[in-house]
Amino acid sequence: MLTLWCPSAASMESAKHAPVSPVLPSYEQEQHLHAFHACEQRHEAMARLLVVVWDEPGRCDLRAMTHVVTAHLRRHDTYHSWFEERGGAIVRHVLTDPTVIQMEPRTLGEVRAEDWQRHVMATPHPFAWDCFRFGILQHDRGFTCFASIDHLHADATVIAFLMAEIRSAYRAVLDGEGPLQLGPPGSYLDYCASQRQRAAAMTLADPEVKRWIAFLHRNGGRMPSFALPLGVLEDRYHAEYVHLDILDDAVMDAFESACHAAGARAIGGLLACAALTERGLAGRSRYSVVTPTTTRRSPKAFRTTGWCVGVVPIDFDVQQRAFPELALTAQRNFDERLSLAEVPIELVLELAAGLPTVGSVATGGVMLSFMDVNVPPLSAHIAREWHQANGRVYINQGIAAQVAIWLFRTPRGLSLTAAYPANETARASMHRYVKAFAGACRQAAEALMPTYSDAGREQ
Structure with missing residues (x-):
């Protein structure tokens, strides 16, 4: 049984109206977006998705997982940005209020392996705000969690931490322990601004x-x-x-x-x-x-x-x-x-x-x-x-x-x-x-x- 979490219609509408930010994309993001645009013009598929998969026991509590996935997206500010190309330059838009982000589960029923792959590959492109998908595959022995995230928002260093954060928060909600205290994350927006500030001074x-x-x-x-x-x-x-x-x-x-x-x-x-x-x-x-x-x-x-x-x-x-x-x-x-x-x-x-x-x-x-x-x-x-x-x-x-x-x-x-x-x-x-x-x-x-x-x- 496949369930996907996607942003609500209200979240998508709020993102569409997010104001332009003075913070430029990081060099990594800018190169990625230009590369995607080049692939798109040539009608080529781009190797761009990081798909993280792990197994959990029991039956997934969809309400608890909805809370956890929503909290994850609100917690990390890289997900609050989306980008557009204007005259060859990349412009960033930023959601100023992360609480407008709300994920909603959509149960799609029984699927074959190739159907699951098709849904994962349908994760929106990096110029779309919602270039991420979360989901579970429920089966008799438990359920398989997965996160499909465009490289724009993740690198290999955080792959295992992403799993640990989501599964720890999910278990805390199930056990009635309240919000999990993971320690505050840093700001990826600050990282981008700092990188660009250093770059501007280099010769x-x-x-x-x-x-x-x-x-x-x-x-x-x-x-x-x-x-x-x-x-x-x-x-x-x-x-x-x-x-x-x-x-x-x-x-x-x-x-x-x-x-x-x-x-x-x-x-x-x-x-x-x-x-x-x-x-x-x-x-x-x-x-x-x-x-x-x-x-x-x-x-x-x-x-x-x-x-x-x-x-x-x-x-x-x-x-x-x-x-x-x-x-x-x-x-x-x-x-x-x-x-x-x-x-x-x-x-x-x-x-x-x-x-x-x-x-x-x-x-x-x-x-x-x-x-x-x-x-x-x-x-x-x-x-x-x-x-x-x-x-x-x-x-x-x-x-x-x-x-x-x-x-x-x-x-x-x-x-x-x-x-x-x-x-x-x-x-x-x-x-x-x-x-x-x-x-x-x-x-x-x-x-x-x-x-x-x-x-x-x-x-």
Whole structure:
């Protein structure tokens, strides 16, 4: 039995009349909206939805869940905005009174899996205020909760927290405990205003901008390229995805120990393994990639739904160096350049317009992302809840503009999800890459786990 929560007609009417705000969209939001508009003009689907799914026991109390979902949307001010394009510029409208937001349940009856997917994919586009949907699938063993939110309002850092907030608030309402005291979230509007204020003061003379431009120059004026053939020449392509577990928990523990022995953390070790993979498969003597990281810097910020992500430019010589030296080099590279994540690449390209050594767009390239759900801000407690609730995340298929590799450290070990062009050449390349990357990680782990058996190698 499928039930969806959508804004009431009165809420939609209030949003339609929301006044224009002087707060510009964040650079992340602006790039996303322009990209969606470009897809729309080409009649292409865009990979834009974050779909968070988890399981709950029993029969869902629809009145309680209505209260919880409504409170969630009122609590986080990113949902109070909607955007329109005027003469090429993005204009923000903001609901000044969040109490006008009221969600209403709509029960659609029994559905098949493809029907549920169709309803999720029908989540309104990012220029619509209500580009979010919440729902449940009731079945005999309990019910499955889901939230489909346009990337405009969420990033990977808040996925597990979103689940924890909604399920904790729902249980508090059922138990008669009154409103759950989660601690006040930060303001995403304040984040956007602060980001734009810093950006307005930056020039080509700023050290961070110079370092970004030097990085782009070393990559031929654009973002780094993937090491293997992808079967496409353009930056935009229809993407497909692969997901697999590459290290179990015990082997991942050994891998992290190998990183620590080298003076690095897991991110440094994983970057080293990616560098070794490219050297082995393509003979590259220099590794180059961008890796995203949260730009949240306070407990309030980590309770804030919104898109707060920057990218760190990574590049270093590989030559014939072994894992320990490369892990330390990669870690130092990451740590020394972490502040560059506060400088949006779109801003760098604005400032560098006209420079012959820098291209005009930030699309294309390759990204490697790592998230450890066992440490703050997610914490082992939320990670355990996520695991127990069978939490999972989906991204709708569509046009993408880069090869993306996401690595997740969970209580089960290390998993990998990759997006790449949907063609045979790219599929074969990604298969080779993933196999070699997993092998490099296992080899690093074996250095501190000599009893690791051949049987354990099979993933």
